[in-house]
Amino acid sequence: MDTVDSQGIGVATIGGKWYITGGPTCGNCEVPIQYLSASSPLGPWSNEAGVISPDLKQGTIIAERGCGGQNKGLNKLPTANGGEVVISAIWGYRTSPISLAWAGMVQHGDNSQAISSTYWYPLEFDEGGRVKEYTCAAEVQLPLVEQRQRKVPVMPSYQPDCRVRDNTTFVQTGLDFGEGPIRIPVFQRTDDLGPYAQDGPVMDAALVMTVQYEDGTQSSVSFPASDVSWAPTIVEVPLETGQPVKSLSLSTTATNGCYGVLAEPKKMQGSKYAVVDADGEDEAADAQVYVHVDGSDWTPW
Numbered sequence: 001m002d003t004v005d006s007q008g009i010g011v012a013t014i015g016g017k018w019y020i021t022g023g024p025t026c027g028n029c030e031v032p033i034q035y036l037s038a039s040s041p042l043g044p045w046s047n048e049a050g051v052i053s054p055d056l057k058q059g060t061i062i063a064e065r066g067c068g069g070q071n072k073g074l075n076k077l078p079t080a081n082g083g084e085v086v087i088s089a090i091w092g093y094r095t096s097p098i099s100l101a102w103a104g105m106v107q108h109g110d111n112s113q114a115i116s117s118t119y120w121y122p123l124e125f126d127e128g129g130r131v132k133e134y135t136c137a138a139e140v141q142l143p144l145v146e147q148r149q150r151k152v153p154v155m156p157s158y159q160p161d162c163r164v165r166d167n168t169t170f171v172q173t174g175l176d177f178g179e180g181p182i183r184i185p186v187f188q189r190t191d192d193l194g195p196y197a198q199d200g201p202v203m204d205a206a207l208v209m210t211v212q213y214e215d216g217t218q219s220s221v222s223f224p225a226s227d228v229s230w231a232p233t234i235v236e237v238p239l240e241t242g243q244p245v246k247s248l249s250l251s252t253t254a255t256n257g258c259y260g261v262l263a264e265p266k267k268m269q270g271s272k273y274a275v276v277d278a279d280g281e282d283e284a285a286d287a288q289v290y291v292h293v294d295g296s297d298w299t300p301w
Helices: none
Strands: 006-014 017-024 033-038 060-063 069-078 084-092 117-122 159-164 169-173 182-190 207-213 218-223 233-237 245-252 257-265 272-277 280-283 287-289
Touching (some): 182 245
Antiparallel strands (some): 169 245, 257 287
16 A cells, blocks of 8 residues: 555444545645545555555545545544444644635634644445545534443643734733742744745744732743743743732733643632733633643643
8 A cells, every 4th residue: 555645544444344544745734535445454455436556646535625624544433333433533724814714614723733623524434335525514423332431530621822922911810829830831833824834933032921929029931932832831930939929921022923821711710811912901701721730640632
């Protein structure tokens, strides 16, 4: 099987038949998803027209535009009737106004793989075992096998919020940070300029984190762009001993992208999570910034 020019390869077997899916290599863009099938994982592999080919590029197209993203492979889940369902994973990219948004079908993703969305679509087959074209539906119902009782660690709920840029500051008030240091995950992403380009590999200015205390004093720490990852990574801000924190703010003079934090559901009543720019304050009433606590697991995705 020649898949050297394809990516997101997925392999699955259903009803004694083997399927392989993939799409052309591409820099964070929507691509067609193709497949070949065979009676054995060793082949021979053929498309729906019966043409035998070891090249996935000759496969039958089942999603002309990849449902707005890039193919990410296949997974299998057990169904309620004792069978299995194959789901195709797709990375959702593109947040620029010039990008295609599948209105009413899928949410926008992000051009950074570290914080992009992933969508799953179930493969559907006709009576001959051929894969039907994807519908790219926003919601599907899968009758999965009943949940089995077992101990699974409950992961915290949070989402990336990337709005800290030139003239836009993030401010969190009303949280108890204890004696510090404050540990929060931050990340960066440069702006999406089009199908294949970003506005530089890193931000063009540092991230500044400022702690304001109840007595009116403040302290700041500057993190160079080279020290901030594309994936959420914990940074530390020391606190002055014995001084209660009034607010934590993140700011930058960068003009080619944004710095971000992770937002989680509000737990501390009276706290406020907001961004401030020239037009005023935009508060997320049900959110607060995710703060890492010593001893807790840090596994963002």
